[in-house]
Amino acid sequence: MDTTAQHGTVKERPQASTPRLTLSGISKSFPGVRALHDVSLSLYPGQVTALIGENGAGKSTLVKIMTGIYQPDAGTISIDGQAVTLPSAHAAFGHGITAIHQETVLFDDLSVAENIFLGHAPRTRFKTIDWRTMRKNAKEVLETMGAGHIDADTRLKDLGIANKHLVAVARAMSIDARIVIMDEPTAALSMKEIEELFLLIEFLKSEGKAILFISHKFDEIYRIADRYTVFRDGEMIGEGLLKDASQGQIVRMMVGRNVDHIFPQRKATIGAPVLTVSGLSHPTEFDNIGFELHKGEILGFYGLVGAGRSEVMQAISGITRIAKGTIALEGKPIAPKSAADSIEAGIVYVPEERGKQGVVIGLPIFQNVSLPSLTRTSKSGILRLAEEFALARAFTERLDLRASSLSQDVGTLSGGNQQKIVIAKWLATAPKVIILDEPTKGIDIGSKAAVHGFMAELVAQGLSVIMVSSELPEILGMSDRVVVMREGRIASVYDNKELDAETLVRTAAGIAA
Amino acid sequence: ENVKIALVVKSLGNGFFDAANKGAEEAAKELGDVDIIYTGPTKATAEAQIEVVNSLIAQKVNAIAISANDADALVPALKKAMDRGITVISWDSGVAPEGRQLHLNPSDTGLIGETIIKLAADYLPEGGDVAILSASSTATNQNAWIDAAKKILPEKFPKINLVATVYGDDDSAKSTDEAKGLLKSYPNLKAIIAPTTVGVVAAAQVVTDENLIGKVNVTGLALPSEFKKFIDNGASQAVALWNPIDLGYSAVYLAHDLAVKKEEAKPGATLSIGRVGKVTLDDTNSAAMAPPFQFDKSNIEKFSKIY
């Protein structure tokens, strides 16, 4: 392990340029958690540095320190060799640091222009906001980035997710940022959006920005990044040039053991149809959706972000109302009116937005896991804590959760570990059909293997799975069949045998082969 | 061990009751062995007054003399006080007979009703429209006076036409709104009668603001010290009130009579109220102190210095 820690340090440090930003000896603790311990990081102009680490390794914490949101307990930050302090987000701006955070942090109810210029709007002679200049500048910024199609006056909530990302980047450009940080920007994006984002990153590179890029997807890291820094359990393990390091080496640094993510081999023993959906329509979101899910099958749902997959799944599980159509479970028609109804019937939906729809921050882990199963863990309405703990332990340990105790507030877990709670809580209801919406979003490579392994095991036991995913390898590696959706309608259904990535992407984007 | 007599008022801070307290202290000095506890809620509600009464019971006072915010709601609490051997009388604003041993009216109810109309009528020889701006709609004494006034109106003041009764809740803002409403709705209004010290000030201010001095006469019950300005500027010709100092003085005397001298409060009994004289109880064990006293340009200066 010592050898890996040494990998790519001093000797191999490239002399290309001096770092624009240097963090050294940074430590940060939260009550009961040591998130960062004596870590260092350097960012170079015109280069992309990838920050790599397991869930909870401390990546986002470091980002928040670099943007003035958290204060480090120890350590120094210097920009162009000058030591600086970043007491607030505003101060970080002043130094040209900007970030696209892991959670979307923009203003839905404000216009695009305001989102870009909030906090540094152009002023008139009288120190009042100069709306006209602001709009004009917004338009210019968007155009230089090749995002001229976004109208500066629209409200942000009317934009698609990819465009929202563009606005976030535009904001970074508008303050003439010299350091741009992106914390898992691709987690919720599908191929097409990711390509657009990469073009942008190339553009930023060419402008000489120093870029920090955080992702759990190695293919992306190798495509876009020049250097890497690896964290494990809040400590820096190694750094260097990516061209000198193999994926295996990096993963070993990251996890401290060998992990090779191969999708589990499954013997498809596909049985009778379990879930039959036909003619499902919604006034505005989707139209005439029909498919069959068989016992022991994993049915993948692919599409560009915003294709309406999540809405369909939410309709099937009773969360949104439908206008027309039927849903039958094991031949019996059902009409769930709420998630409670569908959970009772045996269909569960694992939502994609973990912070908003998934975890209940403020409640401890075990209560989160037991929440959908309360009727089983309690007796005539009276709670039985022992049962709750047992249930929570069974599922969280299986998913390799990193937590200090089951009574810990889920809000203090890292993003990826929260995602494990989300999966655990719905699996714990022992359903017949489970719908997983972007199940491995933001999960590190080791845990991803655990989730996939668990899925395979469940299916082997006769559970049926619908897996909505925007991640091609996952879709290709896990599904027996794939439904592709485009703009609220089913574009095509493929058997996995006949499938390749290109067909999927073309169908999803509506480009004829 | 001195005799503890609690003077419980509708709400603290009201100039009228502060004056009554002056009288109470005067009586205490005369009687020698009496301590006065001057107390009351800040907000004129029955519930708050009950909490005050409860704490007085706990302090084992010898007598409670109360001006009640609600004639009925206080009865259970005061009954409890009497059960625990405390003398209870009401004054100014009364309590239903079962909740007290006797009630001291500041003046005869009928007489007050007549006086408030007369104050307006005196300056309206040809008659005309008048309206009443009262305190809260639940105020016992105001309601009794208004009833009395209405009863007496047809026979004694046929030319006076009472067009409306509105309630300002003893809140200056609400009273102002109501007074303005009256002036708008009844363009021929000749007088506003406000039998409440808060309402009368609000009404007089509105008449002053709207430049209606000389056209609309404000009258009613007012404390001279608070109202002098409006007699001076002509918004009002005259108002009336009884002497709150005497009222507080008499209440303490009566409470002392019952609590210490063990006089019995029964219909027909005659009790002494020190320098103010004597009162005789009627068949509801109520007594009236003195007729209301009228203030106008001639005497307001003098009385405004006293209360």
Added chain:
Amino acid sequence: MTDTPAPRHIPDRLDKPLSSAIFSWEALLVVVAIAIFAINSFASPYFLDPWSLSDLTFNFTEKALIAFAMALLIISGEIDLSVAAIIALASTMMGMAVQAGAGTPALVAIGILVGLGCGAFNGLLVTRLGLPSIVVTIGTMSLFRGIAFIILGDQAYKGYPPSFAFFGQGYVWSVVSFELVLFLVAAIIYWFVLHRTSFGRRVFAIGNNPIAAQFSGVRVDRIKFILFCLTGLMSGIASVLITSRLGSTRPSIAQGYELEAITMVVLGGVSILGGAGSILGVVLAAFIMGLVTFGLGLLNVPGIVMSIFIGLLLIIVIALPILWRRLRGNS
């Protein structure tokens, strides 16, 4: 080539340092209550008397009954400002029933049912139309009391049957009043419901994240509706008690009770933002408020000055743990 590590064992709980129990909210409230009790006993010779202590409980029992239901409602992220107005309307309806010759059982039923009905009305507006409860109940606060005013105007209802007086004035045993017994019973029931049942657990979940709760199969609207009904019901019960204690009804009855009940809930450590709180805290807060007002009353301190103490207590008790944590963090 993948090494599978043995799953890490995650303990149920970490052993908490003793200090965290000592500095819990409830412990803080117990200390405050004992301190006030001691100060009262020193300050007034009349305080330590069974009857005084019994009378003291009347200062908070009615409000506390509402506060229990309000605590659940606030934990779920909603609020009800109309409780005092519900008392007024329920009392008015009971008054009308008396005029029509109703007996005691009918009166109690009417009081409770009107309360329940008003609560259901609030609940429907909030859950069916998706309106913010703070605004809805500011509206119904005027509406309910307004109806009482329309019905009663400047009149009062009285003449409640003698047997009706028991609820607000009666004693179950020696100095133990019916109101106090009801308060204790309600405290136990609400404690059990909030802390020991799946319903209570769901209330917490809704307060922390209503959307995730809904996705987890919690019937959010139904539970919120039930909580509004409960709050209305408790207001109805309080209305029976207070009407019985006063022996009469005016439309201005119980004015300002909503803020006192909410103060009790907040002082009891319930997060006004929802999601956290305990019934024990509310019980302690009720006692504290009763002790403060009664103790100061014995010293004949005007009510408004008492309210300064309550206001200060509210802010200080909430600020203390924050300041404490900050001081400890710095050292």
Added chain:
Amino acid sequence: MKNILRYREIWLLAAIAVLIGLISMRFPGFADPANLRQVFNDTSILMILALGQMVVILTRSIDLSMASNLCFTGMVVAMLNAAYPAIPIPLLIVVALFVGLVLGAINGLLVWRLNIPSIVVTLGTLTIYRGATFVISGGAWVNADQMSPDFIGFQRAAFLGIPVLSWIALLVITLFFLLMTRTALGRSIYAIGVNPTASVYAGIDVGRTKFVVFCISGMIGGLAGYLWISRYVIASVEVANGYELNIIAACVIGGISIAGGIGSVGGAVLGALFLGIISNALPVINISPFWQMAISGSAIILAVVLNARGERRQGRIILKKAEAA
């Protein structure tokens, strides 16, 4: 957003016009310009207060202590005036603004520094400030007679035929309009309401902005304190008791979302005007005062229902976009 806001205000304006129309049917003089001017004057204080409350509500906070602040500051200036009638009125107004500012700053500091939810802080200071009024005055009232003629006369003096009180209201409205649309502070206030977390990330000092907002509402409370006392010419502990709810009701009727981030100066003004007209009209059209409470309660509920309709989010509308594309 602008469009919908404008839409909502027009709605409210229409509602007010209908209301005035209905009242005029019962009482023809009501729609006279002279009378409307008077209604405006009568509502001025509520409008000013509603604007102060608006900025607080926009940041997802609430100030329940405004009416108590008004009461306290009013008492301070009244007592000052009674004791030193020579102090010129403009100076007294400065004193009122300052005292209000201090009270507001206390709220703001507790919210900012200790991070206590504003509803809790102001629930506490609601009783503390009113109690403090009792303490400084010893419970005694200050009467019309103790106030100087200037003190009472200032807001009543007419300038271009319109009372100074109305001018003050117009001035405050203008200032707030500029604040909300033309300054960075104004935009920060909206941003905090729309998304507090994002505001932190955008470099807005959320805590300090909230502090400033409470200072503003405090100053407004203080100003209203002088205006109220000199208008109703009595200063007592009971002044404006419970009025905080009227202020909030005016904001709610004006379409200011209690969840923060949505609302406008025009809305707050119209909301106050709506309530002002109702309380002005009821006595005039001879509706029993006992109906007033129920009517304004119903108006509030109706307003919230209508506002919620307008605010209701539409779905993402994938299909429509697909057709358009």
